[in-house]
Structures are given as C-alpha cells and as structure tokens.
Amino acid sequence: AQSVTQLGSHVSVSEGALVLLRCNYSSSVPPYLFWYVQYPNQGLQLLLKYTTGATLVKGINGFEAEFKKSETSFHLTKPSAHMSDAAEYFCAVIDTSYGKLTFGQGTILTVHP
Amino acid sequence: SQTIHQWPATLVQPVGSPLSLECTVEGTSNPNLYWYRQAAGRGLQLLFYSVGIGQISSEVPQNLSASRPQDRQFILSSKKLLLSDSGFYLCAWNRLPEAFFGQGTRLTVV
Numbered sequence: 001a002q003s004v005t006q007l008g009s010h011v012s013v014s015e016g017a018l019v020l021l022r023c024n025y026s027s028s029v030p031p032y033l034f035w036y037v038q039y040p041n042q043g044l045q046l047l048l049k050y051t052t053g054a055t056l057v058k059g060i061n062g063f064e065a066e067f068k069k070s071e072t073s074f075h076l077t078k079p080s081a082h083m084s085d086a087a088e089y090f091c092a093v094i095d096t097s098y099g100k101l102t103f104g105q106g107t108i109l110t111v112h113p
Numbered sequence: 114s115q116t117i118h119q120w121p122a123t124l125v126q127p128v129g130s131p132l133s134l135e136c137t138v139e140g141t142s143n144p145n146l147y148w149y150r151q152a153a154g155r156g157l158q159l160l161f162y163s164v165g166i167g168q169i170s171s172e173v174p175q176n177l178s179a180s181r182p183q184d185r186q187f188i189l190s191s192k193k194l195l196l197s198d199s200g201f202y203l204c205a206w207n208r209l210p211e212a213f214f215g216q217g218t219r220l221t222v223v
Binding site for chain 2 (some may be wrong): 030037041090092101103
C-alpha cells in the first residue's frame with residue numbers, strides 16, 4: 001500500500017523568503033509523485049509531477065521539487081515566496097494500476113508581508 | 114482538450130435529505146473516474162472509483178453511493194445525509210500519470 005506524509009500542517013513564511021514544504025512517501029513500486037495546490041473553495045491544480053528521469057522537477061509559479069529515493073522524499077521548494085502563494089498544498093502518490101491518488105494531509109501555507 | 118464539469122458548486126442540505134452530485138467529462142472516452150472528499154481540517158480521501166459503465170469500487174464504508182450510468186458521467190448519491198457527510202467533494206479522472214480535478218462541491222449538512 002502507498003502512503004504519503006506531509007510534515008507540518010501549517011507553514012508560515014515572510015514574503016520573499018524560502019518556501020519548503022516537506023513530503024515523504026511509502027511505495028512498494030517506483031512512485032509517481034505529485035504536488036497540487038488548492039485555493040479556497042476551488043479544485044486542485046497540478047504544480048508539478050515526477051514520473052521518471054530527472055529527479056529535480058520544475059513546476060508552475062516558480063516551484064520545484066526533488067525526488068530523493070534514498071530518503072523517500074519529494075519536498076517542494078520555492079526560492080522566494082509571494083503573497084499569491086498562500087494556499088493549501090497536497091503531496092500525492094498514484095497507484096498506476098487503477099490511477100488512484102493517495103494524498104498527504106495537506107499543508108496550509110501562509111505568507112506574511 | 115479534456116474538461117471536467119462538476120455541479121453544484123455549493124449545496125446546503127438538511128440532515129436526512131437525499132443527495133445527488135454530478136460529474137461529467139468531455140474530450141475523452143472510457144476514463145477512470147473518481148470521487149474524493151475533503152473534510153474540514155483533513156486531507157483528501159478517495160471514496161469511489163470507476164473503470165467503466167456500471168463498475169463502481171468503494172474505498173471506505175460510508176453513507177454514500179456512486180453510480181456511472183454513462184461513460185463520461187459519474188454520480189455521487191445518498192438516500193439520507195448525515196452531519197458527517199459535510200465536506201468538499203471533488204470529482205476526478207485520470208490519464209496516467211496525471212489526474213484532473215473538477216472545481217468541487219462544498220456540501221454543508223445542517
């Protein structure tokens with residue numbers, strides 16, 4: 001069975017500061033990993049994904065994530081936070097047999113002026 | 114391009130009333146379809162998935178049911194809502210390795 005753990009349900013940063021959202025996964029097969037962002041009362045928007053190949057993945061809005069197999073991690077980073085980054089972020093792993101996503105509990109990112 | 118429609122966007126229903134949420138997908142055929150729920154302060158939980166017409170798999174025991182009467186239509190239902198059914202419901206389909214989500218329905222049971 002697959003599982004995802006996001007460390008920290010709330011992260012607060014100042015505008016311009018580094019954003020680091022942590023995600024660790026458990027999977028018995030090579031994982032496909034995702035980060036989604038959710039703005040209030042909206043659906044999920046894909047930020048980035050890792051399937052195969054380069055372990056450093058770049059996404060939209062300046063976000064990137066690095067797949068580290070030895071650490072079973074897929075942390076999300078952004079060098080400089082913007083007020084518009086305030087949202088809830090979900091890390092997920094997909095079951096390629098049925099396409100089912102397993103999500104972490106989510107991390108709410110707050111950006112202070 | 115593919116599009117997923119989900120309605121209504123918000124819904125307030127009394128305890129004991131029935132529920133029907135609809136999801137339709139355009140621009141693809143024979144998609145795998147999913148219903149997820151996000152309860153307040155909790156992550157997203159898979160409720161049901163379907164790999165074809167009339168084929169429904171339930172992931173968790175609950176007060177809800179799902180049906181797939183047509184290839185690109187997925188319906189979430191309940192005969193009698195409970196307070197605990199409140200939450201944000203998301204429909205999704207996938208084209209591996211990605212999943213695509215609707216805009217969600219905010220359900221409040223009062």
